[in-house]
Amino acid sequence: MENNVFISHEHAKHICDKMQYGEAKFSERIKLSIRLAWCKLTRTYSKKNSRLTSSIKEAEMNCLKDAEREKLQRQFEKERRKL
Amino acid sequence: MTPNHKIDPNHWITLYSDYLFNYTISRVNDREIAQDLVSETFLSGLKSMDNFRGKASERTWLTSILKRKIIDYYRKINSNKGKAEVRMQYNTTSESEGDWLEERVADSFDTSAEGVIENAELGDAIYDCMSKLPKKQAHIFKLKTILGYDTETLCNELDITTSNLWVQIHRARTALATCLEKNWFKA
Structure with a gap:
């Protein structure tokens, strides 16, 4: 990936994704800010991406952990054999 | 039917x-x-x-x-x-009778109930969209986004490279954002 402060749209999207998880480095955030300042396409992507992140946070989503799902599967199979 | x-x-x-x-x-x-x-x-x-x-x-x-x-x-x-x-x-006591x-x-004055219901429905809509993703992509997205796995642990656990992980995440996010746009925000 480029060392330059000017990055491609693809690279900008990658940084934007990492930012949603708080995993973008400081230098990457600067590069993304520069790109966002002049690229409408990147801004659109960033806006959509951030909206998805806030929707997920707002929905307070939950899912089973792998171990919990395995337990559920075992219980299910056990009951199934009884039928 | x-x-x-x-x-x-x-x-x-x-x-x-x-x-x-x-x-x-x-x-x-x-x-x-x-x-x-x-x-x-x-x-x-x-x-x-x-x-x-x-x-x-x-x-x-x-x-x-x-x-x-x-x-x-x-x-x-x-x-x-x-x-x-x-x-x-x-x-x-007679003073407080009644x-x-x-x-x-x-009911206590509580305006948050509506918000809770809407959040639950939003969660359902996100799961609806997730069910349309390829299985592997949905699994990676779920571990990373909902269960909050860190990148290194996830890559080790699933035996994939970091760049592969981000490609999968990117594809999942793009598909989900489009799906939600269509089925939730514009609905």
Whole structure:
């Protein structure tokens, strides 16, 4: 990936994704800010991406952990054999 | 309507456990109770498979069973709560006579209920969109985004490279954002 402060749209999207998880480095955030300042396409992507992140946070989503799902599967199979 | 949905319990846990769990926990707010209710739902589904007419999808059918389980759960805890309230002592002085009824019966001023329902529905919509993703992509997205795995652990656990992980995440996010745009924000 480029060392330059000017990055491609693809690279900008990658940084934007990492930012949603708080995993973008400081230098990457600067590069993304520069790109966002002049690229409408990147801004659109960033806006959509951030909206998805806030929707997920707002929905307070939950899912089973792998171990919990395995337990559920075992219980299910056990009951199934009884039928 | 002609029945066109088939029933196949072999894939129920893989396909529907997360959706049903999320549906439940947003309504009962307790992880263990949610797991029990989901487990009971699958078992009831197994026992009443003969009643499946194929007019709705398996997931809709299982969700309708789950809804009844949730209602039963609340009925049960409310009846226990009712019994407890009968034993409560009320102030019987003449000055405050009559106050207790209003104080105890009136709903507290709570505007958050609507928001809670909307959040639960948003969660359902996100799960709907997730169910349309390729299996591997949905799994990676779920581990990273909902369960909050860090990148290194996730890559080690799934034996994939970091760049592959981000490609999968990117594809999942793009598809989900488009799906939500169409089915939630514009609906």
